[in-house]
Amino acid sequence: MAKDYTITHLKQLESEAIYILRETAAQFEKPVLLFSGGKDSIVMAYLAKKAFWPAKLPFPLLHVDTGHNFPETMDFRDKFVEEIGAELHVASVQKAIDEGKVVEETGPYASRNGLQTVALLEGLEEGQYDAALGGGRRDEEKARAKERFFSHRDAFGQWDPKNQRPELWNIFNGRKQHGEHFRVFPLSNWTEMDIWQYIKLENIELPNLYFSHERECFVRNGVVMGVTDFMELLPEEKANVKKMTVRFRTIGDATCTGAALSTAATLDDIIDEVAAARQTERGTRADDKRSETAMEDRKKEGYF
Numbered sequence: 111m112a113k114d115y116t117i118t119h120l121k122q123l124e125s126e127a128i129y130i131l132r133e134t135a136a137q138f139e140k141p142v143l144l145f146s147g148g149k150d151s152i153v154m155a156y157l158a159k160k161a162f163w164p165a166k167l168p169f170p171l172l173h174v175d176t177g178h179n180f181p182e183t184m185d186f187r188d189k190f191v192e193e194i195g196a197e198l199h200v201a202s203v204q205k206a207i208d209e210g211k212v213v214e215e216t217g218p219y220a221s222r223n224g225l226q227t228v229a230l231l232e233g234l235e236e237g238q239y240d241a242a243l244g245g246g247r248r249d250e251e252k253a254r255a256k257e258r259f260f261s262h263r264d265a266f267g268q269w270d271p272k273n274q275r276p277e278l279w280n281i282f283n284g285r286k287q288h289g290e291h292f293r294v295f296p297l298s299n300w301t302e303m304d305i306w307q308y309i310k311l312e313n314i315e316l317p318n319l320y321f322s323h324e325r326e327c328f329v330r331n332g333v334v335m336g337v338t339d340f341m342e343l344l345p346e347e348k349a350n351v352k353k354m355t356v357r358f359r360t361i362g363d364a365t366c367t368g369a370a371l372s373t374a375a376t377l378d379d380i381i382d383e384v385a386a387a388r389q390t391e392r393g394t395r396a397d398d399k400r401s402e403t404a405m406e407d408r409k410k411e412g413y414f
Contacts, residue, residue, distance in 0.1 A: 120308050127154070127296035128161040129280065130259055131243070134294050135161075135168050137284035138241035141294070142199070142234070144414065145171040145191075147183040148361040149305055149316055150245030150297055152190065156314055157296065158243075159194055170197035172237070174230045176222040176363045177204040178340040183361055186317040201233030218342040221365040227413045231267040234291060241284070241292045244414050249301045250391055253406035257295055265289035267412030293414075302359075302391045303384055310377040319358045322375045327354040333368035340365050359391050 117125075131154075134141050143158060145151045158167055173187060191198045203225045206212045211232070212225045234242060248255040256271045260282040263269055275283045284292055297305075309316065326337040328347040335341065337351055341364070356369035357380075374383045405413075 120304065120311055123297075123300055123304055124157065124160075124308070126280075126299065127157050130282070130294065130296040131158050131161040133282055134241050134243060134284075134296075137282070138292070140237070140239050141169040141241040141243060142172045142237060142239040143167070143169055143243040144230075144245070145173050145187070145198070146245070146361065147173070147179075147187040147190070147317060148245065149309065149320065150247065152314060152316060153305055153308060154243060154245045154297060155190070155194060155196065156312065167194070167196050169243075170199050170237075172199045172201060172233055172239075172242070174201045174226045174233065175203065176226060177202065178222050178338070178364050180317075180319055180336070180338075180361065180364050180367075182317050182319045190315075199233065199237060201229040201236075203229045205229070206232065218344050220342070221363060223363045223366045224408060224413075226363075227267075227408060227411050230414070231412045234267065239291065240286065241294050243294045243296065245297055246293075246295050246414060247297050247300050247302070247305075251405050253403075253409050256406075257293070257298065259295055259298055260284055261293045261295065262286065263291050263293060263412065267291070269293075269409050269412070271406065271410070303381070306377065306381050306384055310381065317361065319361055320380070322355055322357045322372045322379075324353050325356055325369070326351055327356060327369060328352075334371060335368055336364065338364045 143155060145155060155171065162168055171191060203212070203222050206225065206229045207214050212228050214225070215221060246254045246257060248257070253271070258274050258277050260275070260277065261269065262275060265287070286292065327334050328337060328343060328351045329335070330347060334354060334356060354371060355373055357372040357374055358367060358369050360367060372383060374380045
């Protein structure tokens, strides 16, 4: 009987991502893997473990902590890092505020999300990292669709989307001047559906925020927001707080990450829900709604 050499699209994506992770370790002196505790960075850390097994990860994880994260994310982060035996570094937005490097917004719409850029760039500089692996995917948002696998950043961490290096076949150019660095995106060609199908295939553990649960929520500008100590609610919002059955499609700073009304409690439920969804994955993110070019403007300044 002839051997079946058929490879699924998920195994093709896995192979590509592992190749990029190994290429990053080979081309750069001091890479770091950006880890938010979200599904994409969890998948990337999982792939990195596969790429270098049985050796330990050849680079640390870096979490940019806004201080306004969901507690479930922080609990999962610490447990996950311990389980995979990784080295975790934390870049703190609170520290940047305390040192006067950034000014915290005030009022009901205040968010620390935009302040992450300063903490991130400082964390990269302190660690002398020359490549930061990120879990960004091209299908998430139009600015992320412009990124290369190896995306150049200048000495100030800035990105110029009009001046990117060509990537022919699987040849990646990591040459840089002193002080410059690269952002590397091994999951660029994955979609949200690919991520969920791969998580199911590999039985990867996730924070419980991704699965439906009851939570006190309120609605702001059409977005369902979880009640936290970090947000100032308007009087009419306070009056309309109620328990809702929700889950999160993305996990970020609690002040700008909206939830989706959902009863999807299992990976199969979520895959079915994503297949039928009419709203984009980041459609509940208040940070992307601040302007038409909000993500690209942040990325030009050095954001993820």
